[in-house]
Amino acid sequence: MTSRPIRVLTVDDHAVFREGVAALVGPQEDMMIVGECENGRQAVDAFRQLRPDVILMDLQMPIMNGLDAIVAIRETASDARIVVLTTYQGDAQAVRALKAGASGYLLKSSLRHELLDTIRLVHAGRRFVLPEVAQEIAVHAAEEPLSAREIEVLECMAAGGANKTIAYRLSLSEETVKAHIRSIFSKLDVNDRTQAVTTALRRGIIAL
Template structure:
């Protein structure tokens, strides 16, 4: 008797991506697409309805994002097997997703070559993280992370606020804001505000 097919749910707000995943899975007899969702809230609802073996999850979606949806699904079923699909290789974002409960992390550019193996690996209880993402995680594993306050300041910097405006928004002194910026620059190994924002966005610490 043949093994049952791996039942897959795909969550992404772009229909073209969902159609592409469906076409890929249709070429493999050991797996089948059982459902689709286009945001995090719908992902949780569909997961509870369908109880798929593997869920493919985008991260950037309107409303409840992918990391929040992973956490919500894991709260319902700690054994849920989830593979992230994203365009971003940033280590900070990947670590958030893996800590929330994802077992796989793929770049959308690698779906054609890597998706099927990732589904099989995660279904077997293994991890599957794209090599570029794994390299970024390893590169920054010993770095001191930014504090919540530092991330909040960097988000305000990214939308063009000056130190005085940041101080007023966060009810801090300008000197305190300057001190936090100095710490941010040291942790990110950058020399100025623009470079700090660029590096933080690339790594997934903030979103632009």
């Protein structure tokens, strides 16, 4: 008697990428695509209807992003098995996804080599994080994280806001904003606003 194929749900807002995943999964005898979604809201609904064995989840999507979808799905089923597929290697984003309940974390650039084995591993109850992402997590693990307010200041900086604008937007004094920026520079080990924003984007601390 043969075992039932692993039922896979793909969630990504780019149809071409979903087609690429289907091309990899389709020929496998031990797995099958049971559904495709283009945003997190659809993913939550599809999970409830289809109950797939493994979900392949992008993070940056309209209407509902992947992180919120992971949280919503795990509230419905704490044993849901979700593999994040993303373009971004950032450690902060990876940590958030894993804490939310993802069992795997892959970069889209590595799919051809890692995807099928990761689906099988996660379906078997194991976890997999791409080695280069795991390395980034390890490098920054001992660092003091940015506070929620510092992240808000960073987001305003990324939008091009001057200190006076940031102060007005966040109902802070300019001196308090300057203190937050000094702390951000120290925690991110950077020397200026451009470096701070670039580093925060690369690590997934903020997103545009």
